[in-house]
Amino acid sequence: MPLPKINPTKTDSWEKLKLHFEQLKDVKMQDLFSSETLRNENFRINWEDFDVDFSKNRITSETLNLLYNLAKECELTSAINAQFAGEHINETEDRAVHHTALRDFENLKPEVATTLKQMKRFSSEVISGEWKGYTGKAISTIVNIGIGGSDLGPAMATEALKFYQNHLEVIYISNVDGDHVMETLKPLDIETTLFIIVSKTFTTQETLSNATTIRKIFLKDASETDIAQHFVAVSTNLDAVKAFGISAENTFTLWDWVGGRFSLWSAVGLSTCCAVGYDNFKELLEGANEMDVHFKETPFTKNIPVTLALISIWYNNFFNSETEAVLPYSQYLSKYIDYLQQAVMESNGKSVDRNGDFIEYQTGTIVWGSTGTNVQHAFMQLIHQGTKLIPCDFICYTESLHKLKDHQQKLLANCYAQTEALMQGTYGEIVKNNFKNFDGNKPSNLMEIKKLTPKSLGKLIALYEHKLFVQGIIWNIFSYDQWGVELGKKLAVKRLQ
Known part of the structure; x- marks a missing residue:
């Protein structure tokens, strides 16, 4: 209709x-x-x-x-x-335009239920310290790499719920300004940092430029196989994500019925989910x-x-x-x-x-x-x-x-x-x-x-x-x-x- x-x-x-x-x-x-x-x-x-x-x-x-x-x-x-x-x-x-379906628990779409279950497992592993970086250290910092709806929504929600935040530090990089990227990375310990790349198509210029630069910096001390422990993706482009070095099990999907600026309720909100825990994210x-x-x-x-x-x-x-x-x-x-x-x-x-x-x-x-x-x-x-x-x-x-x-x-x-x-x-x-x-x-x-x-x-x-x-x-x-x-x-x- x-x-x-x-x-x-x-x-x-x-x-x-x-x-x-x-x-x-x-x-x-x-x-x-x-x-x-x-x-x-x-x-x-x-x-x-x-x-x-x-x-x-x-x-x-x-x-x-x-x-x-x-x-x-x-x-x-x-x-x-x-x-x-x-x-x-x-x-x-x-x-x-069905972002309301992302939060309708009485009539939850099967694919949404599957992704929420994946987010719950992932966030629990990171928060508990079960998820380890390539040197065996637990994750203490999460960096969300996205722009527009892949940044503004989760960044806003994470800041708004700061009172409920756990021990994880969550940082957002959006602008393709290289100076901003480098200044943001400067104080971080790569061994304890997890990067979430949020790009529906995995072709967004700003996001991919920032992610590629960060990947190069990461590989100065780590190997290609270590990428899987420090990079996850929220995307529909599985081939591009795989080429980046991110495993399929660490890729969170999106759907064409979710518009970017209304996507914080989806896996785009993964950084917020990690910051405040799945139970608070579900609330x-x-x-x-x-x-x-x-x-x-x-x-x-x-x-x-x-x-x-x-x-x-x-x-x-x-x-x-x-x-x-x-x-x-x-x-x-x-x-x-x-x-x-x-x-x-x-x-x-x-x-x-x-x-x-x-x-x-x-x-x-x-x-x-x-x-x-x-x-x-x-x-x-x-x-x-x-x-x-x-x-x-x-x-x-x-x-x-x-x-x-x-x-x-x-x-x-x-x-x-x-x-x-x-x-x-x-x-x-x-x-x-x-x-x-x-x-x-x-x-x-x-x-x-x-x-x-x-x-x-x-x-x-x-x-x-x-x-x-x-x-x-x-x-x-x-x-x-x-x-x-x-x-x-x-x-x-x-x-x-």
């Missing part, structure tokens, strides 16, 4: 949203809060350990109803069903699956990814806000923005619709941000008093992992204060100095999560995966190809010839 191919701007809901926008564009959120005593309760979704407050947005109940109707007119439900059924919704490449997958079920089965009005996606479309296509900031108040999520940028901007950066026609409305949003109170001493000034309207997602955990209550109270107080200041500003106050005037009326969502665990992290990552999917469906674009990226690769190869 192909995806619907509906131009959103030709729907009745879009026309009604345009009229509604003209009525609402100058309305102040401060006034909405004054007139709606239950606004905080009516504009929020509580689900498991997530509390999502979207009351501080320039929306009313009518706005939401029109947006939900837009989703219905664009046949979002049928699109969701097509994705979860494994239909070839990536039509330009004739591929399924990460289980959390993502719980969000999958919520997304697939929950009515739009109580559906977190659907609601956040529609609010984002409201700002992007009616207020002409080109960017949105994601602001996690947890340093553990320091790599989350990098991950989101690829997921969102590589997916929805399209100017041709699913009918093959050039688009005359705005599509993909620009995602940016940083962590915690750092943002308050950096770019928040522009969001507060600048001329651009920048919707914000604030993400925080109500419970700290290291139980430093004083720090956590201060962290949360700053998070809550920022959302309040953006909304309220100095509205209603007499401010004689224009330089100290804050208009407020700046939108934000507040996502409170009880605690950062592998399971809650899985839910959070999957939430934004589904959010960008909804946006792509409404905008009538194919979110799962990336022909612009491919063009750059081809031109780089031509320059090297």
